[in-house]
Amino acid sequence: MSVEETIKRIQSQKGVQGIIIVNAEVLICNAGIPIKTTLDNSNTVHYAGLIHQLVMKARSTVREIDPQNDLTFLRVRSKKNEIMIAPDKDYFLIVIQNPSE
């Protein structure tokens, strides 16, 4: 199961607007580096930077409340779409979906 296949599978799901893979391994917590993306560059950079900070904050929140706990998934639901973030130690997988209902 390779990365390409995974991305293709996700892309083929209904309502998915874009996928971004961000490298989180960064010393300065300003931005993550987008490794792979299906969106255009400016949007990607935007998402990568902003979401990186959000995930860091969310993770630190969860950890502070209970140090044994860790963030597994983050959903940001907005009026127009939903941003879903699956964080890992070094990488984030960000999917922007438009829930059709």
Next chain:
Amino acid sequence: MEHVFVYTRKRREFGRPCHFSDRPAELIVDILPDAGLRAEFVERNPLPAQVQCGPEWSEHEVSAVNSMTMMMTMMTIMTTTMMMIMMNMMMMTMMTIMTTTMMMIMMNMMMMTMMTIMTTTMMMIMMNMMMMTMMTTTMIWMNMMMIMTMMMTMTMMMIMMNMMMMIMTMIMMTMMMMTMMMIMTMMTTLPLQVNTERLESEARGMNHVEGGWPKDINPLDMEQTMRYRKKVEKDEHYRSAIVRLGSIMEHYIKQNNAVDIYQEYFTEGQEEDDEEEEQEQPVARTISVFRDPGAVKRWVTALSWSPAGGCKLAAAYSCLDFQRAPPNMSYDSYIWDLENHSRPEMSLKPASPLVCLEYNPKDSHILLGGGYNGQIAYWDTRKGSHPVETSPIEVSHREPVYKVIWLQSKTGTEAFSGSTDGQVLWWDIRKLSEPTEKLVLDLSRKGDLGHALGCLSLEFETTMPTKFMVGTKQGLVVSCNRKAKTPAEKIVCTYSGHNGSIYALQRNPFFPKYFLTVAGWTARIWSEDVKESSIMSTRSDRVHLLDGCWSPVRPSVFFTVKMDGTLDVWDFLFNQKDPTLSLKVCDEALWSLRVQDNGHFLACGSQQGTTTLLEISSGLCTLQRNEKALASEMFERETKGAKILEEQQREIRLKERSRSEQSKEEERKESEKVERAKELLERAER
């Protein structure tokens, strides 16, 4: 008054500063502004004119335009002085070095000479040549002297040179000072802070540019970034992580597609607020308590809300205990304003204590009251506390008037009253000298007062103006028709089934065919069609129920008050057996109860003269969905059931009657037989 400071003389007019010296100041350096540099500077007009009062700095006021040139000149002067000082220092050091070396040499030489002298003297002494020694010593001495003098001169020269150098530096210093002074006294147009550091701050937004790249990679360079990305993609860790994350993500995406988890589920419930409120426990809160201001506490026997809004409450006070009223009991009844519960707004002074009191539904100033002695009186609140007119005792009731009700008429002045003496009298308040009509509640329809039923409550519904109902002390509800031709026809029918005197009687405001009676230990709901029994009844309570009324907004809710001071709220759509809400209002018996027209407030009056005003929760006074339909369904069902029971009862009775008739016939037959037998015997004997 504003203080205004005006410069009378400008600084540029001051002229040269005064020097306290014999010679005028010599202009050593004159650094003129460089006009060519002017183009490179933006003139700020006006300049901030703050003066900094720091301890080290003197006030430097410098022309703005020449600042740069001045700076340059300053720099040059400073550098030169520095150089001079440095040179001086160097010279000084050199001098000192030289002097020290010279000294050393001198010392050495001296030592050497001394040594030679010593040795020679020794030798001379050895050689016993006094003369020679003398000469040598003198020569040596001469030598020494010469050396000494040489040394002296040398040092002197050194010192002289030092001095010279010092003087030179001093001169330079003074020159510098002079120039400074000159600069200071130069023409100043606008002051400028020279010695402070200017901090310029600017507000900027962060334009999010790609960042976070490792140091060696230039984010703008496509090739480098591509290369970096490719490198990351080949990382094994990356692959496994992405695959794992991908599967998690797929799950959630599918979940999103399958069910909209943020869907609004109960949209109907959110439109109405009732849905949420149904969950709430119905509550009733006491808002205020109106106490009988008199010393002797009387019973609150009747309450009446003022019409059209109901911000005033009229309460009738009397003591219904037979002949047990204390002698100094006041006869007054009061009108309370809901806002002010410390004092009644107005008092009504009848001839005898009022047992019942009613506002005219058309005119909120007119009240009608029935007294303990049977008289009827009416008040106009604009005209004062005394009744406008009272009916004469001869034509009034003979017992306390328990109920007065206003009638629906064009003039709005007609009312009727009922009393336990068995009479129902109709009055027109314009002429209270005699009743307009009279009815004796005699079931045998003979107009016999002796057999009449005592009336305790009356009921009149504006939608059915010809019919009215009377609740009697004997426990019967009598339905009457006012417009009947003969008095005998007036009484239409009776409803029996209660086992106590009927204190309250009211038709359901939504379904006039059904009415509520409160008597004895139960409250019952009756249908007009069913005469034998009520269609619905509450469970027999431990204490007497004393008053009750329907809620004007909800067809299925009614209220009752009891002898132990409890108020019960019944909602028979919710629960028929028990009250929905039971609230202990006070410790003494509650004699009267009245709900305000909007259904929110209700007032109940107690035996100690306190009237409590309660607010009931909105769940109990807002019409629920389908409530009317459900209530009517329930009523119909119960009516049917009651009818069926009635039928059964009738059949049973018929059977019994027929049986008893049969047995009578049999008896007759037997007796006939016996008689015939006797006759035969007699005949036989004759």
